[in-house]
Each structure stands twice: as C-alpha cells, then as structure tokens.
Amino acid sequence: MSESILNTSFRLPCGVEIPNRIAKSALSEAIAEPNGRPSEALFNLYDRWGKGGAGILFTGNVMVDQAHLVNANVMIAEEDNFLEEYTTLTDKAQAHGAHLWMQINHPGRQTPSYLDKAPVSPSDVGMPSKLYIQPRPLEESEIVDLIERYANAALVAKKAGMKGAQIHGAHGYLVSQFLSPLTNLRTDKWGGSLENRARFVLEIYSNMREKVGPDFPLGIKINSADFQRGAFTEEESMEVIQMLDDAGMDLIEVSGGTYERAAMVGTTQKESTKKREAYFMDFIVKVRSKIKSPLMLTGGFRTADTMSKAISSGELDFIGLGRPFCLFPDVAKDLISGKMTDCTVPDLLTGVDKIDMTGMLQTPWNAFQLARMGKGMDPDPELDLWMVYEKITGRKRPV
Numbered sequence: 302m303s304e305s306i307l308n309t310s311f312r313l314p315c316g317v318e319i320p321n322r323i324a325k326s327a328l329s330e331a332i333a334e335p336n337g338r339p340s341e342a343l344f345n346l347y348d349r350w351g352k353g354g355a356g357i358l359f360t361g362n363v364m365v366d367q368a369h370l371v372n373a374n375v376m377i378a379e380e381d382n383f384l385e386e387y388t389t390l391t392d393k394a395q396a397h398g399a400h401l402w403m404q405i406n407h408p409g410r411q412t413p414s415y416l417d418k419a420p421v422s423p424s425d426v427g428m429p430s431k432l433y434i435q436p437r438p439l440e441e442s443e444i445v446d447l448i449e450r451y452a453n454a455a456l457v458a459k460k461a462g463m464k465g466a467q468i469h470g471a472h473g474y475l476v477s478q479f480l481s482p483l484t485n486l487r488t489d490k491w492g493g494s495l496e497n498r499a500r501f502v503l504e505i506y507s508n509m510r511e512k513v514g515p516d517f518p519l520g521i522k523i524n525s526a527d528f529q530r531g532a533f534t535e536e537e538s539m540e541v542i543q544m545l546d547d548a549g550m551d552l553i554e555v556s557g558g559t560y561e562r563a564a565m566v567g568t569t570q571k572e573s574t575k576k577r578e579a580y581f582m583d584f585i586v587k588v589r590s591k592i593k594s595p596l597m598l599t600g601g602f603r604t605a606d607t608m609s610k611a612i613s614s615g616e617l618d619f620i621g622l623g624r625p626f627c628l629f630p631d632v633a634k635d636l637i638s639g640k641m642t643d644c645t646v647p648d649l650l651t652g653v654d655k656i657d658m659t660g661m662l663q664t665p666w667n668a669f670q671l672a673r674m675g676k677g678m679d680p681d682p683e684l685d686l687w688m689v690y691e692k693i694t695g696r697k698r699p700v
C-alpha cells in the first residue's frame with residue numbers, strides 16, 4: 302500500500318519541520334486546576350493524545366489574564382507562573398513526536414456572567430443573552446498591556462519547550478471583537494478602518510515575534526467570516542489574512558463563526574456543505590491564490606479520502622480536526638495507517654429545535670469526553686446528551 306499523503310512532513314517558513322499533516326485543533330479542556338494550573342488530568346489527556354499520531358497538537362485556549370476567563374478550569378499563562386507544569390504537559394504531549402503549540406486567548410465580552418462581573422471589550426457592545434454582562438470599553442493603556450500579555454504567554458510556551466504558539470483570532474473572542482465592526486465602535490487608532498481594527502492582532506504578532514525570535518513557529522486561527530449581519534466579512538478576512546501573511550505568520554488556520562452563530566461546529570451550515578465535509582473550503586481556495594503562508598483548515602473534515610484530496614490539491618497544508626479527537630484519541634495515527642477511513646462523530650441532536658439550532662451541547666458533551674480521558678478512562682460515544690444538558694443548565698430536560 303502506498304504511503305498516505307497525510308503522513309508527509311511539512312517545513313514551515315521558519316524552518317521547523319512538522320512530521321505529518323494532521324493537527325488536533327484547539328479544544329478547551331476545562332480540566333485545569335481552579336487557579337489555571339495545568340493539572341494531572343491534563344497530563345493524562347496529553348499523554349494519550351501524544352501517542353495518537355498528530356503532527357501538531359494545539360492546546361485548548363490558554364488565558365492571558367486570570368481576571369477574564371472563557372470558562373472555569375481553563376489554563377492560564379501569566380508571566381512564568383506554572384512553568385514547571387507547562388513543561389510536564391509539553392513533555393507528555395511531545396514524547397512521541399507531535400509538536401505542541403499553545404493557543405493563546407482572551408474572551409473579551411464572550412465570558413459567562415458567573416465568571417466575569419466586569420468584562421472588557423473594544424466597545425460597550427454586549428452579547429445578546431442574559432448569560433453575559435455588558436462589557437466596558439478597554440482603555441488604551443489596557444490594550445497595550447494585553448498585547449504584552451499575549452506575547453508573554455507565547456514566551457511561556459517557548460520556555461516550557463513547546464514548539465509553537467497560536468493566537469486565537471477566531472470565534473468571537475477578543476481579537477475577533479477588535480476585527481468586527483459590530484463589536485469595535487472605537488474612534489481611536491484601534492477602531493474604524495479595517496487597518497485600525499487589525500492593529501491589535503498585528504501588534505500582538507510583532508510583540509510575540511520580538512519575544513520568541515525568528516525561529517519559533519507562530520500562527521493564528523482566524524474566521525473566514527463571523528456569519529452575522531454587519532460583522533467581519535469574507536472580504537475583510539481576506540485582507541487581514543494578507544496583512545498577517547506579509548507580517549510573516551508561519552501557519553494560518555481558517556475557521557468561522559462565533560458563539561452567537563456557531564458555524565465552527567457546523568450548526569449553521571447547509572446539509573450539502575456538511576456532506577462536502579470541510580465547511581470553509583471555498584474560502585481557503587481563494588486565500589491560497591493570494592498568500593504564501595502555510596494554511597490549515599478546520600471544521601467538518603471526516604474522511605481520509607477528502608483529507609488526502611485536500612492536501613494533494615495543494616489548496617491547504619494541514620487538516621485540523623476537533624471533535625474527532627474527543628472520541629478517537631488515536632484518530633491521526635489510524636487515518637494515516639488506513640485503520641480508520643472515516644472519523645464521523647455523532648450529530649448530538651436532542652430533537653428539540655431550540656436546543657439543537659444553537660449547538661449548545663456540542664462543546665460540553667465533547668468536554669465530558671476530555672474529562673473522561675483526563676481520568677484515564679476511554680471516551681464514551683453513548684454518553685447521555687440529556688445528562689449533559691441538565692448538568693450545564695441546571696434545568697430538567699423539556700418534556
């Protein structure tokens with residue numbers, strides 16, 4: 302049998318060689334200690350994933366400020382706190398050849414009210430839900446401080462021995478909020494024109510680059526679009542991607558949507574798009590014709606055949622997988638060896654439209670699987686969806 306194209310190595314512009322083309326996209330684990338310290342459960346999980354054959358393992362989003370968290374039990378990297386634990390995590394993840402990259406994030410306004418009573422954002426535009434508190438606009442000095450914090454987290458990643466860092470610029474979090482004209486109404490140099498809205502992410506990149514040096518891989522995950530009226534569009538995303546390309550990004554990962562419209566997990570995609578697998582394929586093909594940075598696409602890939610074709614066509618360089626890694630920790634190894642040809646995961650539908658349309662159970666159901674692996678157990682494909690619903694909402698299932 303001929304060698305799978307998914308198993309070919311790839312050299313990034315900075316010179317680092319990635320062993321193969323399958324990456325575990327970032328998956329918020331929610332099993333750190335309450336103060337953000339990487340826990341035994343995380344070591345177990347990354348030990349498991351480290352054996353699973355991925356070329357790159359992106360960590361779940363790591364927070365730059367303990368005062369502002371996306372969810373409880375998320376990892377935090379401020380200054381050199383927890384360097385020893387990050388080093389252990391890295392050793393587990395990289396023991397079998399995978400490269401561990403830290404995904405770095407700040408939630409901005411997208412933080413639940415039980416966690417953050419004083420959220421910040423570019424402007425005071427709140428989330429359209431009672432679960433979130435109205436944010437206040439960041440002071441300019443705070444913006445400068447945050448840029449430093451993102452860069453410091455990348456330095457923690459490097460000091461811990463990780464092989465790269467990724468800015469979370471997608472899914473409606475702080476970088477996304479700066480990029481979107483719906484959430485960024487500023488009239489100073491951080492808002493208004495696209496160039497001004499992109500200043501935050503470009504400054505983060507250049508500050509990171511200065512701190513970690515030219516040879517350390519830096520990437521970004523960015524939305525092809527937010528899929529909301531008046532928000533960040535495909536045309537704008539294309540322009541920002543060109544700016545990031547010019548700045549020298551080593552890897553650009555394309556996703557889409559926000560937690561108001563969860564396109565990243567396919568909730569808003571047409572059945573025909575889901576069948577074609579990769580949700581944002583049309584966009585990445587356009588991106589490829591305009592930029593030179595390596596590209597990764599995440600969202601919807603399920604069959605080895607489609608993945609191999611996408612790589613052979615030259616339209617992208619890395620396949621990002623999210624949910625399959627929650628159920629099949631060896632998915633990369635098994636797709637490459639041919640043991641697995643399809644890594645389709647359950648649709649997770651309750652039959653209640655109001656719940657299913659939001660995709661609200663996708664993240665917690667999958668996070669339960671990560672918690673199981675953190676305890677040394679196998680994932681459970683039969684895990685009861687209503688149990689997850691009742692746990693996260695505190696409400697009984699609707700009858």
Ligand SMILES: Cc1cc2nc3c(=O)[nH]c(=O)nc-3n(C[C@H](O)[C@H](O)[C@H](O)COP(=O)(O)O)c2cc1C
Binds near residue numbers: 326663667
């Ligand atoms: C449990 C869970 C946690 C996630 N956490 C993150 C995260 O921390 N950062 C991120 O960029 N995306 C996150 N995502 C989105 C995934 O990285 C990915 O974009 C999405 O699941 C689509 O890919 P898939 O169709 O292969 O699952 C998460 C998804 C799930 C299911």
